[in-house]
Ligand SMILES: [Zn+2]
């Protein structure tokens with residue numbers, strides 16, 4: 090059995106929990122350790138039972154509580170060399186044996202999980218998306234990228250769950266209060282996916298086998314849950330998917346866990 094739940098997601102913090110046959114992990118830990126423990130309790134889980142934390146990149150909204158949890162409960166952290174380089178500047182005194190380094194674009198195995206970290210396009214050291222192969226199920230966690238290239242599109246196809254960044258509405262970003270430089274950063278090829286880009290990537294990946302889609306990492310300034318859902322829903326409908334029947338579309342919550350999925 091697999092349990093999947095996004096504990097919280099937004100541009101201010103991200104943390105997702107997966108349990109596959111009793112192997113419990115977090116993907117990113119972008120809140121304080123205490124906050125993550127509280128979020129886990131809300132979905133009936135305990136932080137001391139975590140087996141590992143996987144990091145996508147070293148930005149604070151993805152790593153904030155990782156070091157604290159690792160030290161408090163002796164949890165190994167998995168990341169590539171680039172992410173470690175950035176993360177170790179902020180996380181001090183980790184146990185050597187809890188520093189696990191993997192190579193981007195190479196499969197790794199963690200107990201019952203086969204995991205492919207895919208290189209993505211973002212202004213951090215060596216950011217990755219993750220594709221989890223869990224028995225005959227597949228979960229994609231894709232966030233913080235300026236674009237979805239062909240290799241990424243190929244690797245994520247056929248997943249049962251998609252955690253997909255839908256950071257901003259492009260018009261809202263352009264018209265909004267961000268300084269010009271920051272606008273260019275967010276909409277750049279090493280920035281964040283817009284609602285439209287998320288919709289296009291999903292339209293390419295989905296086959297209509299009742300996949301669960303979680304729109305994630307929404308900007309508080311340049312997006313709303315309603316706008317994000319509507320944009321993606323409209324596009325997928327135009328592309329011939331029945332968004333009431335073929336797929337389940339959800340928007341991640343910013344301050345509390347989203348719907349729990351069991352596969
Ligand atoms: Zn980032």
Ligand SMILES: [Zn+2]
Nearest residue numbers: 100148150233
């Ligand atoms: Zn982020």
